[in-house]
Amino acid sequence: MGELQAVFNGAKELPLWGFALRAALLYIALIIGIRWMGHREVSILAGHNYLVAAGIMSLAAVRMVNAEASLTAALLIVFAYSGVNVLYSYLDIKWPKAIDRGPVVLIENGQINKKNILDTHVTIDNLLGQLRLKAAHNLSEVAYAVLEPTGKISVIKKTATLPVTRQQMNLPAKYVALPVLLVRDGQVDEENLNMLGLDLSWLKSKLAEKGFRQPEEVFVAALQADGAIYVSA
């Protein structure tokens, strides 16, 4: 019992299983913390998101292996630091201007905004490089370039240089929707099937057309908006 207490409170020396337990508990705490902070933490949407991301990982890692550091404090810190981040993300929705900064327009109507580009310390080579990565190799193709709060540069190309759309070709509109999964790993998704007003016998007949006798033989089957069924064994 004394050893377990040492693992939580920290001691001069710890047995190896103590480090394993500390690593496992902190990793689980991090997973819970990141789930709590939400999708916006993983995608790093604002300055505080990225500072917390790098900070929380390294503090957990350092405390995992430092025998003298208290594990109890480490777990508390992980949740408290996640909480601070969630609070800022919440405030970001309430008062966006108080937490994060807005985007900066670098190219407007095809013209480079010199003042903004100098103010944000983006060199011309940086700008051209970022545009190339977005497949805008010529400045004349670019209508807008916006430096987003996270530092990424989004590029809006001039309509005439983008791929032709159906509207421009005067083609009739097409029905689009997200495909619906009907079978995953051999299991029929009955909820999705019922939602579409279809049943198992319909699915079986469709699968039979593709040469499958049972849904169990199928890894993925999905109904697409064009009415076709995608099947992969």
Added chain:
Amino acid sequence: MEDLASIFGSVEKLSSAGFLVRTLAVGVILYFASRFLPRRSGGQYAGYDFAFFWMMGGLVASPLFDSKISFASVLTAVVTIYILHYLISYIIVKNRTMSRIIGGMAIPLVAGGKILRQNMKKALFPLELLLSEIRQVDAPNLAEVEAAVLETNGHVSVLKKPNFQPVSPRDLNINPVECGLPVLLINEGRVIKENLRKLGYNREWLEGELQKYGVLNVKDVYLATLDGAGQLYYSVHTGA
């Protein structure tokens, strides 16, 4: 409970409650650090941005690593690196030679459809990685690639050969209306008068346009935007 000196200073041992107070104090530093974050650091355009990006998070949180780490040392390091990053950014914007030395430069890997072996070697860039990078930008076949450049952020940009580029309206002599950036007119039920005024419209016009779509109350609109082609987009509160 410890006194403030041990919470913010350097001590051998700090209780969990002490660390909780420290976490909240770090939260305050976090706020100012993210307010003054250099925008380009998040974009990681060059190596020194990359170093800043990955170091700063750990640095801001470092009083939580160990009770021996004092706030004074952390704040000093944070401020020093912010100033240094600012100075480097200032220099490389002003001087291209310095920019090449500090930030490096883009290296062409493919030119005229031919792989530049010398440059690949110089950049220590393996062929496998080049193939992987071009797959990620929808050019899986090197035969489609006219030029490829290794950018300073480590990713490869690809210019496809003309025959493999999608057809654009320009190729078909179609002159589409430039849509531009949409302008935000309504945000969560609130009309943004400033943007309306800039476009030469007023609230009555917006209400009239929304009424055409059967939206009677502006308060019901979650978001409304107008693009350069005059197309109004709106989304109403759905309760969900």
